[in-house]
Amino acid sequence: MLTRLFAPVLVAVLVAASVLAWPRSASAHGVGDTTEVRLAQTIAGTELTVVIRQVVRVPGPLRIDVVAYHPVRDLTIAVRVGQESDTVRLLPGRAGSHPLVLGVDEVGPHELRLHAGGELSVLPFRVLVPRAAPWERLVHGGFAGAAALLLGALLAAATARRAPAVLLGGGAGAAMVMALTVALLSARFPPAQPDGALPTAPGGPLGRPYVQARIATTPATPVVGGRFTVRLDLVDGSTGRPVDDLVLHHAALAHLVVTSPDGEFFRHVHPTRTVAGRLAVGLTVDRPGRYLVSAEVERVESGGQLVSGEFTVTGPPLPRQLRDEAVPATVRLGSPVAGRPTTIELDAGRDDLQRWLGMAGHLIVRDEEGGFLGHVHEAGSMATDPGRQEADETVADHGPTLRFTFTFPEPGRYLAWAQYVRDYRIVTVPFVVTVGTEDAR
The missing domain is CATH 2.60.40.1930 (Macroglobulin (MG2) domain)
Structure with missing residues (x-):
């Protein structure tokens, strides 16, 4: 009878121990x-x-x-x-x-x-490579001990030694209860640092200063129609040493936005890391004049920040027909008020949009003078469902309506650019927003 009683429990213990002991994959991480x-x-x-x-x-x-x-x-x-x-x-x-x-x-x-x-x-x-946490070893040991004790109880029962069988069976139950309790409480324990991970700095979260950035071009004075390089040299605000600990910020080490003062020229690009502390990207422009540069970066244990600069391009303008064509789209935003969230909707026409930089859409907003720049993402694709695997760049399952929520800091005229991807083509929709005050409504 004891054999019939303990056999299902033994099977359950062995199955649970096998599942918990199954090897996990290594991962490549930023x-x-x-x-x-x-x-x-x-x-x-x-x-x-x-x-x-x-x-x-x-x-x-x-x-x-x-x-x-x-x-x-x-x-x-x-x-x-x-x-x-x-x-x-x-x-x-x-x-x-x-x-x-x-x-x-x-x-x-x-x-x-x-x-x-x-x-x-x-x-x-x-x-x-994942490393077993102490609690995992305790769970595995508890199930293994429960299995061994239960096996001993079965052998004792088979030889008609009732007292040892009961004692060993009780020990198996206690070991199983301990292992299950630790497993249920495991969500409260800190995860083990995997082999190969970057050690955590003693300073803790937000323990490093912001970067100081110098934005320059090569050549120093670019010419219309000629390819030139925009460089970002990043140094630690405390030591002055090159910063080489940028984290991925929305699928990029840096997001760089270049605009002309009137907003006719707009580029949202992602500079490459060439050496420690230096990011660079090549550009070509079709009009002379001043260009504004804003870059979003984030370093380990610091936080996101926006750095800015400008450069000047010389030479005669290129013919008008070489300029980018505007993309027709329907933008709905009501009557924005400074200091209050505004919902901006863009109708892209079809539900075949792909993710780009982890989101279905991006909205970049700049004030008319160029002193303010904001960047938000499409609201629907920002919501995460733990039970649903995130689609990658090859899956076209977003749209046709993209919704953004943005709070304009001050009344006035703002230049805006909405971006999305269809058929691996980055579409940019420019528009202008006039923001009023509560009293003017």
């Missing part, structure tokens, strides 16, 4: 510790998203997807990790995802190097 690393890059005039997929084992294969957005020209991208290298060939008009496989031999920090069109991008990432 500083942000996500399962997959997504890094937006603007290199050789082409907008890319580089996706570093989860690593199954170390040593083992490292799967990388290079997602290219229109306009795409004939371009070869050399990709290297350590001693492993491969190339991605982009052809005119052929946007989309381009997979390749390299290899990694160990956990910890790595660099993914991209060479294209004479430009270099060095992307840091880390390969992490």
